[in-house]
Amino acid sequence: MQSVIHVDLGERSYDIEIAPDAIDQLGERMRSLDLGKKVLLVSNPVVFRHYGDRAMASLRDRGFEVAHCIIMAGEQYKTLNSIQKIYGQALENQLERSSTMVALGGGVIGDMTGFAAATWLRGMNFIQVPTTLLAMVDASIGGKTGVNHPKGKNLIGAFYQPRLVLIDPKVLKTLPAREFRAGMAEVIKYGVIWDEALFEKMERCDRLDQLRFLPEELLHDILVRSCQSKVDVVVQDEREAGLRAILNYGHTIGHAVESLTRYKVTNHGEAVAIGMVAASRCAVQLKCWDEACDARQFELIEKTGLPTKLPSNLDIEKILETLKTDKKVKDGKVRFILPKRIGEATISDRVTSDLLREILPTLQ
Template identity: 60%
Template sequence: MKSVISVPLSDRAYDIVIAPSGLDHLGSWLANRERPLIKPGQKLLLVSNPVIFKHYGDRAVAALTQGGYRVSTCILPAGERYKNLRSLEKIYDAAQAHQLERGSALVALGGGVIGDMTGFAAATWLRGIAVVQVPTSLLAMVDAAIGGKTGVNHPQGKNLIGAFHQPQLVVIDPNVLKTLPAREFRAGMAEVIKYGVIWDPELFEALEAATRLDHYRYIPEELLHIILTRSAQAKAEVVAQDEKEGGLRAILNYGHTIGHAVESATHYRGVNHGEAVSIGMAAAAAIAMAQGHSETLARSLWHPSEAARQQALLTKTRLPTRIPAGLEAENLISLLQGDKKVQDGRVRFILPEALGRVTITDQVSHDDLYPVLTALGAQG
């Protein structure tokens, strides 16, 4: 079942192709057009990590070679803690060694870490060359590979170094999820649940109707198609309205504000991105209920019954909703001040109003945060 979702961004428009075995058609989709996305004969640098390349690297290289491209590879260590300037320099070194030109392109074969770093390298090499995203994790398929956000982490915060750089094409092959570890599948489901809360109540209800959501093997093909297409469509619709996060796109950070602080506090070890987002969504729900009918917000925030539905869905997906042991509330609040979403010294939070609707506010104080964080397990 093949689906094509367009991201309409004028001269930066591109397609998200969702197709079983799509990995094997990667080269032809780039080349076989009246106006090829990347001219056959050009050099491509495929960036991946050892785990993903072992499973899918040869197939990707073969598909690109069959499309008429000259392919070289750059293999980086796996893991969020390697999403840094040192790894970025390795991509630059490979680009230089293989003499990539302005007509060349980078191809990201991997999860969100590989996609973000490869996209940023493409945005900055020779002042910008093309990038193709081939996500292999659920989290990357539904979120990281779409929308053009690229970057690396700074020791003091996540994704503080980056740029907007839209891909030429996103190819999602659902079959590669067969080798995705269960924990990583659950991490991707956190982003899917996020879309249900911020944008698509019907997606949320489809997830509620599922028997299990904690592993690929329990997801019927029809539901997986719904998960991938509706999540990608939600991301595409938001990005099309606000490409560079001037307003609406900030809602995609639901759960990420406190989630990023948790990731930073744990030094990107022990808690993966999706797990941190799940914790952040639980915190956002608690903040929203505590705000209640606050006069500082445009509308009263969501009802406890809706918060309970979110909690039930996170629990069914076996995602954490409590802050890891040993983290201090004051340290997490301090880390929030280094978040890239801070404006005029105030942290912006995305808080739910109802399923499918959220609000962006900077009216969340230390006094609001502290009891929520301690109630979720942070040390006081």
């Protein structure tokens, strides 16, 4: 099974390639893009231990000079400090504008490497080799890069497109189950907002809480359909002027939850799952979609082993306050993404603080 999804963004176009053992093809694929010979591979300790040698060997076999930079994993390390560490390696290895930074890791490594590539020498080549399900179906696609500010997630960043996204489904075997489930939250999101068939395929599978319960074909399907969903939206709205906002379904409350628990209690996918439950209930209340759909989404989230309740001790007023610093605020109004039917969502400014004060306690 091998699939290529072309992302058509004019001069910033690139391919997403999904194939088993793709990691061993990294050097060959980069060769065909006519990049300079210097490469800085950025990874985290665990991923690098598993796959660093294969990726570096593949690059060296094709004549690249490879240096590497290891950054700690986790949202709490997604800071300008880590970016400075990458800059230091770029300087030490005398990277040039024609050189390439390769992100080998999850969303945090991808976001940081992308931001470093966007801002070192005012922009160099950048390639994503995502190793978590979350990064494969979401973070590695669409050109959002950046780091957290002490007071909010992803406040610092740039839109910067990679030259290639290389997805090797086999690396998911070493992914902890909890991280696999986190990625599934985004997959469920695509089902709800964009791809009814994807949603139904997942409904037909008995268990979704661990990789081993998924038939190989379903996994490939999930990767292809999720990436395609994101690409469909991104090519229509690269810089998040309108449509792209629907990808934030579940993320408005989700970001607030992550931020208030300092990225230590829930991971991103879990926070999104909670956010989707909240947004879905708001949508029912606003008669935007029906209770049957709400129940189907709830069941899928539960079957995936994702949380549907807010972390304990989280003050609802603090959530409301945090929403005000969200990037999705426009002229003071928080814009929510609400589902309309399985496979379609809309942007709404009808979710008031009062409605949230009614809905959020049902998630406690």
